[in-house]
Amino acid sequence: MKIIGLIITIVTGAFLVYAAADFPAWADPNSPASTYLSPYFIENSMKDTSVPNFVTSLLADYRGFDTMFETTVIFTAGLVCFILLRISGRKEPETSHYRHVLTGVTVTLKEGRKIPASEDFERIDDLWTPPDLIIKTGCRLMIPFIQLFGLYVIAHGHSSPGGGFQGGVILGASIILLAISHDLRTALERMREKVVAILCPVGVAIYAGTGTLCLLLGVNFLDYSALASVLHVDPIAARSHGIFMVEIGVGIAVMTTMIWIYNNISSAGKYNQGL
């Protein structure tokens, strides 16, 4: 198998090198990729949508259908991870252990007994990880700023590099960082499985709903200029706002999918322990 693989790889590589001889040189302004469609997008983006970031206007307006189904693909991937891995109905163990945080004394409780809810005790089970002050404190200080930056990246996708996909990944990463630095239970307390599972399709629905709203207002699917009558702005500004609406939907869908996939894979679907 190794030799066959090597032969296939070398033959493919040889074909690619042969084809690369006809490709345009690096950074050639007259290359085919930069001559036919892309000048139109660059020159008309500001006129059509009043979005200075051409990538954003191209992503959510000119190629709106593509992006909508990419979002659907991401949602489907999250759903597949859930269906493949999630095991529900975790059995409660007969005895439970609690650790007194200040003294380090461990208490064992028989079935059915519970400790009064307080900050002084933490439960020791599969979810428990040894305390690490530096990592926990460092991450707790950083996470709010990471989330703020994620929101900034989504909101400023119009005029600076950013948008729903990037901001969504940053927001998802902040919750995943919480799960890594503390434990999966802390992350699940902040972002419950149910919330994740509901927000993920809601993100896709915001995108598709914006398109359907345009359809109901009498124009094509995802033609945001129709939103002008709802938002009381001119049609070009309405396109800009429409792009922002779908970016929010993309951001929510991407954020929750990242969290969903991480939760399911890191605990093998049992939600009992993270990495």
Added chain:
Amino acid sequence: MNMAELIPALIAKYNYWIYITLMMIGLYAMIAKNNLVKKIVGMNIFQTAIILYYVSIGVKKGATIPISAGGHGAAHEAVHAADYLNPLPHVLMLTAIVVGVATLGVALALCLRIYNRYNTLEEDEILAQIRKK
């Protein structure tokens, strides 16, 4: 073609050589490696090669990032296509990166299921167990 012509021609297309090398590494790992996780790593290297290829064909000499220099205020100024990079490859790869992460998640989930059932991730051992049944 003599050496004096060949070397500038090679340097002018160096982005393609990098992407072809990465793609061959990924393809070889996907075909020849026995461990399923190593195959997934190969798939990701392959994906990175494609992303690198797309982003590199969007580059233009003397152009800047595809964001209008005037910002929101410059709505009526003429924009020259030669001043900005090609935004189309950026858009395609932007979504491809996130979809790549999602497909990586699905691949790892499938691996977990396979491991739960066969207690191994080596391809030949899995095939031997399937044949035995």
